[in-house]
Amino acid sequence: MLQLFLIAFRNLGTHRRRTLLLGGAIASVTALLVILMGLSTGMKESMLRSATTLSTGHVNVAGFYKVTAGQAAPVVTGYPAILEQIRKDVPELDFAVQRGRGWLKVVSETSSIQVGVGGIDIQSEPGLRQVLQIRAGALDGLAEPGTVLLFEKQAKKLNVQVGESVTLAAQTLRGASNTVDARVVAIAADMGMLSDFGIFVPSETLRSLYQFKSDTAGALLLYLKDIQHVPVVQARLRQTLTDAGHTVMDHDPRAFFMKFETVNREAWTGQRLDITNWEDEISFITWTLTALNSLTGVLIFVLMVIIGVGIMNTLWIAIRERTREIGTLRAIGMQRTRVLLMFVFEALLLGLLGTLAGASAGLVLCLAVNAMAVHVPEVVAVFIMSDTLNLAVHPSSIVGAMAFITACTTAISLIPSFLAARLKPVTAMHHIG
Amino acid sequence: MNPTASQSSIVSITNVTKDYTLGKVVVPALRGVDLEVHAGEFISIAGPSGSGKTTLLNLIGCVDTATGGVVRVAGQDTKQLTERQLTNLRLNTIGFIFQSFNLVQVLSVFQNVEFPLLLQRKLDKAQRRERVMQLLEQVGLANHAKHRPNELSGGQRQRVAVARALVTRPQLVLADEPTANLDSVTGQNIIDLMKELNQKEGTTFIFSTHDAKVMSHANAVVRLADGKFLDRISAAEASRAMAAGDH
Numbered sequence: 001m002l003q004l005f006l007i008a009f010r011n012l013g014t015h016r017r018r019t020l021l022l023g024g025a026i027a028s029v030t031a032l033l034v035i036l037m038g039l040s041t042g043m044k045e046s047m048l049r050s051a052t053t054l055s056t057g058h059v060n061v062a063g064f065y066k067v068t069a070g071q072a073a074p075v076v077t078g079y080p081a082i083l084e085q086i087r088k089d090v091p092e093l094d095f096a097v098q099r100g101r102g103w104l105k106v107v108s109e110t111s112s113i114q115v116g117v118g119g120i121d122i123q124s125e126p127g128l129r130q131v132l133q134i135r136a137g138a139l140d141g142l143a144e145p146g147t148v149l150l151f152e153k154q155a156k157k158l159n160v161q162v163g164e165s166v167t168l169a170a171q172t173l174r175g176a177s178n179t180v181d182a183r184v185v186a187i188a189a190d191m192g193m194l195s196d197f198g199i200f201v202p203s204e205t206l207r208s209l210y211q212f213k214s215d216t217a218g219a220l221l222l223y224l225k226d227i228q229h230v231p232v233v234q235a236r237l238r239q240t241l242t243d244a245g246h247t248v249m250d251h252d253p254r255a256f257f258m259k260f261e262t263v264n265r266e267a268w269t270g271q272r273l274d275i276t277n278w279e280d281e282i283s284f285i286t287w288t289l290t291a292l293n294s295l296t297g298v299l300i301f302v303l304m305v306i307i308g309v310g311i312m313n314t315l316w317i318a319i320r321e322r323t324r325e326i327g328t329l330r331a332i333g334m335q336r337t338r339v340l341l342m343f344v345f346e347a348l349l350l351g352l353l354g355t356l357a358g359a360s361a362g363l364v365l366c367l368a369v370n371a372m373a374v375h376v377p378e379v380v381a382v383f384i385m386s387d388t389l390n391l392a393v394h395p396s397s398i399v400g401a402m403a404f405i406t407a408c409t410t411a412i413s414l415i416p417s418f419l420a421a422r423l424k425p426v427t428a429m430h431h432i433g
Numbered sequence: 434m435n436p437t438a439s440q441s442s443i444v445s446i447t448n449v450t451k452d453y454t455l456g457k458v459v460v461p462a463l464r465g466v467d468l469e470v471h472a473g474e475f476i477s478i479a480g481p482s483g484s485g486k487t488t489l490l491n492l493i494g495c496v497d498t499a500t501g502g503v504v505r506v507a508g509q510d511t512k513q514l515t516e517r518q519l520t521n522l523r524l525n526t527i528g529f530i531f532q533s534f535n536l537v538q539v540l541s542v543f544q545n546v547e548f549p550l551l552l553q554r555k556l557d558k559a560q561r562r563e564r565v566m567q568l569l570e571q572v573g574l575a576n577h578a579k580h581r582p583n584e585l586s587g588g589q590r591q592r593v594a595v596a597r598a599l600v601t602r603p604q605l606v607l608a609d610e611p612t613a614n615l616d617s618v619t620g621q622n623i624i625d626l627m628k629e630l631n632q633k634e635g636t637t638f639i640f641s642t643h644d645a646k647v648m649s650h651a652n653a654v655v656r657l658a659d660g661k662f663l664d665r666i667s668a669a670e671a672s673r674a675m676a677a678g679d680h
Binding site: 003006007010011013014324325327328329330331332333334335336338424425426429 | 491494496497516517520521523524525528529531535537538539540544547548549551552553597601
């Protein structure tokens with residue numbers, strides 16, 4: 001077997017130009033795959049980091065409360081008791097926070113915007129400090145009631161600075177209009193689509209605006225020690241909360257604000273809980289990931305077809321050139337399977353060397369891009385939730401890309417290799433050319 | 434070695450025919466050939482181009498199959514064997530020496546000779562090394578073990594091919610015009626080497642040739658013409674017949 005590897009290796013070395021051309025093509029596709037995977041993973045990580053800080057936990061226990069059949073509010077009533085039960089039922093829990101949720105109008109002296117609002121207790125939100133980049137003011141300002149955090153684009157549109165006041169206007173659960181004044185205490189850097197439509201105010205301010213009781217929250221955001229446990233925790237909570245007498249809605253993998261139409265159409269009144277995960281809450285933007293992954297798939301497929309034709313062609317040439325050698329080896333006692341292996345090894349080695357070079361180049365390029373903190377256009381930043389390009393390259397994705405491309409090149413080589421192995425020794429030995 | 438030394442038949446060919454189809458035309462290459470070769474013989478197959486020498490060697494070497502008749506090698510009817518069994522028969526019983534040497538260019542002299550032993554998987558590394566070096570000594574190429582075939586002369590390459598053919602200690606060695614691509618002196622050396630190994634090891638050699646000088650070393654010469662067995666004569670008779678222009 002070692003000898004077959006040696007023959008394969010030396011044959012690659014003998015036809016250096018051909019090897020370099022084909023190996024270069026394989027390396028290029030591998031590098032491209034590593035970079036695209038890095039981009040996709042980077043986007044996913046950025047989304048996860050941003051989303052799980054700004055608008056969702058790993059798992060969320062939220063819900064809707066309906067005073068009448070036609071009007072739902074995104075609230076969980078009596079949340080302290082539910083939170084206590086969650087703490088008991090979920091040992092995987094790292095920490096949990098309650099957030100208020102709402103939709104309101106922010107009015108300044110010169111302009112107004114419609115945005116979603118998160119009611120937070122800033123002291124119990126360690127994640128926000130790590131993710132939000134404060135451009136002006138201080139995050140701790142939100143500890144005071146009647147304050148608000150805006151994002152840069154919103155502040156610009158409203159034409160307000162830190163210290164200035166805006167008016168928050170919303171409808172209460174019973175349909176009455178209400179307003180509160182809030183002082184801008186912090187302006188944070190934009191974070192893509194999620195920051196375009198969201199502001200933060202203290203929970204107390206939100207309750208005051210909507211005239212909610214103190215035991216009412218918008219959602220309980222649960223952060224787990226290991227995100228892999230999300231499906232298990234989600235399933236368990238459905239069971240335990242149902243057992244505890246709560247009505248839990250069927251799982252609907254959409255963000256809460258996309259469910260109003262459905263919930264409002266339903267005839268029930270009172271409280272129903274909705275258990276979702278982070279992917280459900282940002283499903284309205286994860287299509288960008290799906291689109292990128294699909295694009296990557298199509299691109300890699302097309303390139304692999306080109307590479308495949310190249311490999312097939314090269315092996316055909318190699319087999320044609322070495323037909324007499326095949327005949328000789330068959331004559332001196334080499335079995336067909338070994339002839340097949342000899343050519344497969346050649347493709348395997350070419351694949352391994354090509355992908356190794358490509359993966360290394362891809363990795364270096366990704367690290368360089370990350371080190372340079374390349375700024376992306378605003379329209380891209382909206383989707384990747386970051387104003388800089390982040391290419392997350394993990395060892396597993398590099399090994400995966402290498403294994404995938406090597407497996408493809410090896411599989412493609414099976415056809416010509418099989419035909420080489422099928423050659424009759426006498427035909428092969430007397431081949432001219 | 435004298436053919437009478439052992440009367441066991443290593444090759445037995447009975448009424449063998451071989452047809453090739455070229456488009457719609459069927460060309461008969463062998464037309465009912467009978468041949469018996471005993472262990473230890475040093476036999477030459479002679480005949481003009483197109484007489485069927487190479488076809489006959491291919492059938493004996495199990496690299497091709499007969500259209501009709503029976504080919505027995507080492508007691509086995511080759512028609513009854515599967516592809517795998519035929520390959521094993523070639524590996525363990527037959528050695529090949531080709532007109533154009535047919536060495537693997539990317540392997541060294543040592544590796545080329547060692548290759549059949551690796552396919553056999555019977556000897557360990559040390560035993561293989563000993564066997565290969567012993568043969569390279571015998572063919573006078575021990576100092577060229579690390580060279581690649583393209584670094585050797587034609588005669589040296591053919592000696593490597595001889596060593597490769599003999600490394601598995603086959604009962605039968607087939608050589609298709611082994612001296613055709615060599616000058617007369619080198620060709621003579623190769624034949625001397627084959628003869629020496631035939632006498633020392635008792636290996637049966639069957640080789641085809643046009644060359645009367647080469648033929649003169651054979652115990653017997655089997656003459657073919659137009660795909661038919663003509664006669665089996667001594668080397669001296671064959672030389673006289675060639676001198677008289679009777680092919």
